[in-house]
Amino acid sequence: MVTASKDITxxxxxxxxxxxxxxxxxxxxxxxxxxxxxxxxGLPLSDYFPWNKVTAHSPAVPFSKGIGAVPVTEEDxxxxxxxxxxxxxxxxxxxxxSRALQYGYTEGQHELMxxxxxxxxxxxxxxxxxxGCVATIGNTQAWDAVLRTFCxxxxxxxxxEFTFSSALETANALGITQFPVPMDESGILPDKLEHLLDNWxxxxxxxxxxxxxxxxxxxxxxxxERRKAIYKVAQKHDFVIIEDEPYYFLQMxxxxxxxxxxxxxxxxxxxxxxxxxxxxxxHLDTEGRVIRxxxxxxxxxxGTRFGWIVAQNNILERFVRLHEVTIQCPSGFTQSIINGTxxxxxxxxxxxxxxxxxxxxxxxxxxxxxxVYKNFPLDVIKFTPPVAGMFFTISFDASKHxxxxxxxxxxxxxxxxxxxxxxxxxxxxxxxxxxxxxxxxTEPPQPVEETDPESANWIFFRGTYAxxxxxxxxxxxxxxxxxxxxxxGL
Amino acid sequence: MVTASKDITxxxxxxxxxxxxxxxxxxxxxxxxxxxxxxxxGLPLSDYFPWNKVTAHSPAVPFSKGIGAVPVTEEDxxxxxxxxxxxxxxxxxxxxxSRALQYGYTEGQHELMxxxxxxxxxxxxxxxxxxGCVATIGNTQAWDAVLRTFCxxxxxxxxxEFTFSSALETANALGITQFPVPMDESGILPDKLEHLLDNWxxxxxxxxxxxxxxxxxxxxxxxxERRKAIYKVAQKHDFVIIEDEPYYFLQMxxxxxxxxxxxxxxxxxxxxxxxxxxxxxxHLDTEGRVIRxxxxxxxxxxGTRFGWIVAQNNILERFVRLHEVTIQCPSGFTQSIINGTxxxxxxxxxxxxxxxxxxxxxxxxxxxxxxVYKNFPLDVIKFTPPVAGMFFTISFDASKHxxxxxxxxxxxxxxxxxxxxxxxxxxxxxxxxxxxxxxxxTEPPQPVEETDPESANWIFFRGTYAxxxxxxxxxxxxxxxxxxxxxxGL
Numbered sequence: 001m002v003t004a005s006k007d008i009t010x011x012x013x014x015x016x017x018x019x020x021x022x023x024x025x026x027x028x029x030x031x032x033x034x035x036x037x038x039x040x041x042g043l044p045l046s047d048y049f050p051w052n053k054v055t056a057h058s059p060a061v062p063f064s065k066g067i068g069a070v071p072v073t074e075e076d077x078x079x080x081x082x083x084x085x086x087x088x089x090x091x092x093x094x095x096x097x098s099r100a101l102q103y104g105y106t107e108g109q110h111e112l113m114x115x116x117x118x119x120x121x122x123x124x125x126x127x128x129x130x131x132g133c134v135a136t137i138g139n140t141q142a143w144d145a146v147l148r149t150f151c152x153x154x155x156x157x158x159x160x161e162f163t164f165s166s167a168l169e170t171a172n173a174l175g176i177t178q179f180p181v182p183m184d185e186s187g188i189l190p191d192k193l194e195h196l197l198d199n200w201x202x203x204x205x206x207x208x209x210x211x212x213x214x215x216x217x218x219x220x221x222x223x224x225e226r227r228k229a230i231y232k233v234a235q236k237h238d239f240v241i242i243e244d245e246p247y248y249f250l251q252m253x254x255x256x257x258x259x260x261x262x263x264x265x266x267x268x269x270x271x272x273x274x275x276x277x278x279x280x281x282x283h284l285d286t287e288g289r290v291i292r293x294x295x296x297x298x299x300x301x302x303g304t305r306f307g308w309i310v311a312q313n314n315i316l317e318r319f320v321r322l323h324e325v326t327i328q329c330p331s332g333f334t335q336s337i338i339n340g341t342x343x344x345x346x347x348x349x350x351x352x353x354x355x356x357x358x359x360x361x362x363x364x365x366x367x368x369x370x371x372v373y374k375n376f377p378l379d380v381i382k383f384t385p386p387v388a389g390m391f392f393t394i395s396f397d398a399s400k401h402x403x404x405x406x407x408x409x410x411x412x413x414x415x416x417x418x419x420x421x422x423x424x425x426x427x428x429x430x431x432x433x434x435x436x437x438x439x440x441x442t443e444p445p446q447p448v449e450e451t452d453p454e455s456a457n458w459i460f461f462r463g464t465y466a467x468x469x470x471x472x473x474x475x476x477x478x479x480x481x482x483x484x485x486x487x488x489g490l
Numbered sequence: 491m492v493t494a495s496k497d498i499t500x501x502x503x504x505x506x507x508x509x510x511x512x513x514x515x516x517x518x519x520x521x522x523x524x525x526x527x528x529x530x531x532g533l534p535l536s537d538y539f540p541w542n543k544v545t546a547h548s549p550a551v552p553f554s555k556g557i558g559a560v561p562v563t564e565e566d567x568x569x570x571x572x573x574x575x576x577x578x579x580x581x582x583x584x585x586x587x588s589r590a591l592q593y594g595y596t597e598g599q600h601e602l603m604x605x606x607x608x609x610x611x612x613x614x615x616x617x618x619x620x621x622g623c624v625a626t627i628g629n630t631q632a633w634d635a636v637l638r639t640f641c642x643x644x645x646x647x648x649x650x651e652f653t654f655s656s657a658l659e660t661a662n663a664l665g666i667t668q669f670p671v672p673m674d675e676s677g678i679l680p681d682k683l684e685h686l687l688d689n690w691x692x693x694x695x696x697x698x699x700x701x702x703x704x705x706x707x708x709x710x711x712x713x714x715e716r717r718k719a720i721y722k723v724a725q726k727h728d729f730v731i732i733e734d735e736p737y738y739f740l741q742m743x744x745x746x747x748x749x750x751x752x753x754x755x756x757x758x759x760x761x762x763x764x765x766x767x768x769x770x771x772x773h774l775d776t777e778g779r780v781i782r783x784x785x786x787x788x789x790x791x792x793g794t795r796f797g798w799i800v801a802q803n804n805i806l807e808r809f810v811r812l813h814e815v816t817i818q819c820p821s822g823f824t825q826s827i828i829n830g831t832x833x834x835x836x837x838x839x840x841x842x843x844x845x846x847x848x849x850x851x852x853x854x855x856x857x858x859x860x861x862v863y864k865n866f867p868l869d870v871i872k873f874t875p876p877v878a879g880m881f882f883t884i885s886f887d888a889s890k891h892x893x894x895x896x897x898x899x900x901x902x903x904x905x906x907x908x909x910x911x912x913x914x915x916x917x918x919x920x921x922x923x924x925x926x927x928x929x930x931x932t933e934p935p936q937p938v939e940e941t942d943p944e945s946a947n948w949i950f951f952r953g954t955y956a957x958x959x960x961x962x963x964x965x966x967x968x969x970x971x972x973x974x975x976x977x978x979g980l
Contacts, residue, residue, distance in 0.1 A: 014665070015663050015664060015665070016663075018662065018663050018665075019659070019662075019663045020659065020662065022655055022656060022659060023655065023925045024655060024656075024921065024925065027919060027921060030914070030919050035917055036914060036917055036918060036919050037917060037918045037919070037958060037962050037963070037965055037966025037969060038919050038957070038958070038966075039918060039919060039920050039953040039954050039955075039957070039958065039963075039966055039967075039970075040919045040920065040921050040954070041954065041957055042706065042788075042880045042881065042954055042956060042957070043792070043954075043956065043957040044787075044788055044791070044792065044880075044956055044957070045558070045956065045957065045958075045959070046791075047558040048557055048558055048791075048847065048850065049790065049791040050548050050549055050557070050790060050791075050831060050843070051546050051547065051548055051791070051827070051831075052547045052548070052549075052560060052561065052567075053546075053547040054544060054545065054546050054547070054827065055544070055545040055546075055547075056541050056543075056544050056545075057541065057542045057543040057544070057545075058540050058541055058542070059540055059542075067538055067540070068535070068537040068538055070542060071542065077542075100793050101791035101792065101793030101794065102791070102792060102793055103787075103792045103793070137627065137817055137818075137821075138817075138818060140815060140816060140817070140818050141816050141817050141818070144815065144816040153643070165512055165513065165514060166512060166514075166814070166815055169509070169510065169512060169815050170815040170816070172508065172509075172510065173505050173506075173508050173509045173812075173815070174505060175504070175505070175508075216532065297534075297593075298532075298534055300539065300540055301534070301536075301539040301540075301541070301591035301592070301822070302533070302534065302591065302592060302593045303590050303591030303592055303593070303819075303821065303822025303823070304591065304821065304822065304823070305817075305818065305819065305820065305821045305822070306821075322663075324656070325630060325634065325656055325659050325660040325663070326630065326631050326634040326660070327627055327628075327630075327631050327795075327817065328627075328628060328630050328631070328795065329793075329795065330795065330821065331627075331793065331794065331795045331796075331820065331821030331823060331824040332791070332793025332794065332795070333793075333794070333821060333823040333824050333827055334821040334823050334824065337541070337544065337823055341540060341541075353540070357538065360538065390532045390534075391532065424520070424526060427525055427526055427527060428526060428527045428529060429517060429520050429526050429527070429528050429529060429530045430529050430530065431514065431517060431530050435513045435514065463529040464529050464530070464531065464532055464533075465529075466532060466533065466534055466535065467528070467529070467531055467532070467533040467534070467535065468527060468528070468529065468535075469535070472527050473527070473529075475527055476527025476528075476529050477529075479527060480529075
């Protein structure tokens with residue numbers, strides 16, 4: 001059953017509440033009125049925009065040679081002409097440069113936002129009606145906008161115990177405290193979250209920041225059961241869930257060491273692909289208390305600086321008011337080129353692209369995990385082959401290091417540092433897990449999780465299989481594995 | 491004599507002071523090191539960026555048929571091929587898409603920023619050494635970044651008595667109070683500014699926000715003498731000058747009603763052009779207490795969403811830290827295309843473009859002012875033909891309205907409203923000046939300027955000659971003039 005969203009405006013920040021509509025807006029209703037010469041706005045004439053046409057060269061659906069192949073034949077290649085003037089456009093859904101490069105359209109250009117709303121519906125099938133999408137310039141900016149829209153200085157937010165350190169830094173500088181929610185290798189623990197909030201002292205957190213799929217840094221993927229349980233806690237304790245999902249479409253087949261069995265596991269049809277995707281918080285959101293941050297950074301390119309927020313319309317309006325006085329909107333070149341590409345691919349072709357991406361990342365992940373099995377000291381490590389994202393983590397039992405009790409005084413972080421340095425010496429850099437640890441608030445005193453003495457001695461490293469070609473990936477993991485073995489005297 | 495900048499970090503906001511460098515940055519020094527396989531960053535491979543080439547079609551130097559002409563011959567047209575891979579680039583200073591569309595480069599792409607720094611030096615000839623440029627996504631975003639970098643909630647800033655209302659709204663929502671500095675038809679009055687600050691009660695303002703050239707909404711251009719005097723007040727009272735200068739290159743020849751004399755007034759050489767530009771605050775800034783917000787919105791196109799901040803390096807570093815956790819950087823398409831265009835035009839060709847723009851705006855301004863002379867009730871108005879920007883203002887003596895003392899109870903704002911409405915009825919929209927009035931703070935009590943009883947009865951309207959073709963411009967001003975005459979019973 002499709003419902004309407006709940007009013008969550010009581011959770012808005014002072015900044016978001018105090019935004020007033022500009023008086024100039026009342027005049028802009030006459031813009032384009034044929035009976036009135038509009039001398040109201042400082043818009044330059046598009047005659048003086050020095051680009052008459054931009055042509056983008058893309059691979060064509062169905063990407064039969066793989067999404068990484070350079071198109072060589074006419075069938076492989078798509079030539080997208082984007083003209084300044086509307087009358088020259090070759091496609092009714094293209095965005096002419098005279099509009100793309102003009103002021104306005106803070107929400108994002110209509111054609112592109114319509115495509116993205118349809119895509120969002122196709123994938124997430126939202127259970128309430130009054131939702132929409134607003135353009136951002138990527139999830140980093142969107143997260144800053146979320147904090148400004150919901151939090152005042154001194155507020156506390158909930159974050160995963162290990163999380164994207166840049167996101168923490170955004171909150172830090174705004175004077176917003178982070179409270180880390182305990183995790184295991186499958187993500188945050190709903191019962192711990194509930195216990196925490198049941199016993200909360202002082203003003204409750206207004207939001208939970210979470211990277212549910214291909215988590216950064218752990219590489220974990222939160223199960224549907226946990227998502228459901230967390231959503232219930234959000235309802236009980238009235239907070240908003242911010243799902244930061246840049247890696248959502250980097251979901252992969254489950255890892256198997258049996259090379260022969262791998263080929264049979266690939267998804268092929270669009271239906272198979274969509275069904276294989278993990279259920280999003282958005283899909284569980286009957287009340288409009290989930291805000292999803294989506295981005296093209298990992299599926300098309302980071303430098304597009306284009307993303308979008310999915311949320312209930314009433315909240316999106318506050319983001320539009322914020323964007324009007326800050327970013328205005330994403331680049332017109334970006335919007336016109338992405339839109340031109342996606343309109344030609346169609347919803348179906350875009351799914352083909354994402355299926356191609358899934359195959360590429362599955363293969364890269366397989367190569368990385370094979371190399372871990374082959375090169376790492378298996379007796380002192382544990383790891384879970386990731387099913388989503390760009391990252392994998394290898395945990396080491398610091399207490400098994402020969403110098404743990406002597407040279408390192410039983411301090412696991414000293415072992416972490418030694419492994420990092422010896423990895424560098426050996427020719428491979430992976431990031432120490434402690435660099436991602438959220439530091440919690442202490443005032444007023446919140447319930448603190450007792451540390452399991454056994455798990456306290458485990459440290460981990462984050463690696464990526466995304467950024468380097470396969471031969472380098474294998475070489476790097478061979479190096480790191482060898483260095484770690486040496487460290488452990490193995 | 492070239493000096494070094496003064497330390498102004500004591501003026502930074504709590505937010506700007508509290509930004510910490512990310513620990514991940516320490517690892518990034520190994521990125522690109524041939525001896526180390528870098529598995530540290532979540533960067534997607536550029537093989538999967540779905541654009542192999544973007545081609546931009548621009549007009550070619552020297553724009554012999556005017557900057558608004560559509561290139562038709564090969565000599566008029568510039569075809570700029572921007573390839574994904576560096577080895578295919580046709581120009582050593584182009585930015586390949588694999589880099590433009592990747593993460594990184596928060597300061598802006600090197601080639602483009604180098605061009606802009608050279609351009610800035612050519613135009614402004616800064617008197618101190620340690621300055622630079624950092625990319626923004628336009629002055630609206632840059633202004634928000636300035637406020638976050640210098641102001642805390644509850645701070646007061648100085649603004650022009652009439653100013654860009656969206657800039658005020660940005661400050662409002664951040665809880666920053668604005669104190670209006672009195673203006674006349676030539677901009678803010680340095681002696682009033684000094685008097686204000688000499689008698690200031692409580693925490694002093696950290697910055698003055700000013701649009702010195704082609705001011706919005708008044709269209710005025712601040713004289714060099716006033717700029718020098720204001721800079722001295724800034725030194726005396728230790729505040730930063732934010733010069734928001736989107737219209738700087740829309741400087742025009744002085745208006746003359748003598749049509750025959752117009753042609754001879756045009757600038758031709760680059761030297762003539764540069765010498766004719768009004769001296770910027772940047773050029774007077776021996777200490778590094780000017781922050782200039784520059785933008786391509788009015789000289790190339792608003793939808794590029796590209797601008798840059800010029801300031802001392804020590805302060806720019808704080809903007810880079812802010813951008814890392816918010817916007818990251820402008821769109822890679824935008825940077826690659828603008829850079830490709832400017833590198834081919836060269837510094838000299840870019841000046842040709844700006845000279846062309848000057849001629850276009852001079853002509854549009856002339857047509858507008860001619861139409862005002864022809865159609866408006868000259869006995870009840872006053873106006874100064876603008877020498878810069880997109881706007882002109884027409885002031886009306888409200889006390890001469892036949893209903894001023896009766897129907898409107900001596901309230902000039904009621905006459906303003908009546909003129910606005912009758913203009914709309916007559917088929918032309920111009921914006922009432924009162925919509926741009928900054929509302930000052932009252933707590934703690936600051937010296938309030940006594941209103942000159944004669945000037946208190948003057949109201950004004952802002953129009954633009956930028957946004958509409960010439961025939962519509964003439965028609966609109968004919969309509970507004972006729973409506974105003976009717977209102978005044980003339």
